[in-house]
Amino acid sequence: MHVGYLFPATTGSITVVSSVSAAISKALIAAVYTGVSTTTPISTFSVSSGASTSPQIALNSSNNDTPIAFLHTYLTGIASFTTGAGEIERQEITAGTGHDADGVLTETAGGSTVTLSALISTSATWLAIGVSLNSTIGAAAVVPGFQVILMG
Numbered sequence: 001m002h003v004g005y006l007f008p009a010t011t012g013s014i015t016v017v018s019s020v021s022a023a024i025s026k027a028l029i030a031a032v033y034t035g036v037s038t039t040t041p042i043s044t045f046s047v048s049s050g051a052s053t054s055p056q057i058a059l060n061s062s063n064n065d066t067p068i069a070f071l072h073t074y075l076t077g078i079a080s081f082t083t084g085a086g087e088i089e090r091q092e093i094t095a096g097t098g099h100d101a102d103g104v105l106t107e108t109a110g111g112s113t114v115t116l117s118a119l120i121s122t123s124a125t126w127l128a129i130g131v132s133l134n135s136t137i138g139a140a141a142v143v144p145g146f147q148v149i150l151m152g
Contacts, residue, residue: 051124053123056128066132067133068131071116074127
């Protein structure tokens, strides 16, 4: 699993390249956020995993943070995701049939501890990667614009 970011965000299109050394299923989501602190863009990083229809991750954050998570499944067939109550689904990917690597990028408002979650259509092994983005002036200022890459 990997988390990366590009600072400052560039304009126009960017290319994200990922190389893996074995025939394994991977999923990659790139998102852009603005209003993120330039000195400490990420305040918390967390990982969780399991096998069920409900991938989730708990993140420590503050009221000025924007917690985001990439919920990633490994399954045969295409999954559909329903994000948790109060969450915003930013992106969803499905890789097709076979050894799939499907995923969803979700976010919510900051708080002392928040849980980001989703329901998936089929029970599967899953991996959740979460980060809490630090805002420059408050949670409302962190909006799509900062380039963050989450890969599971």
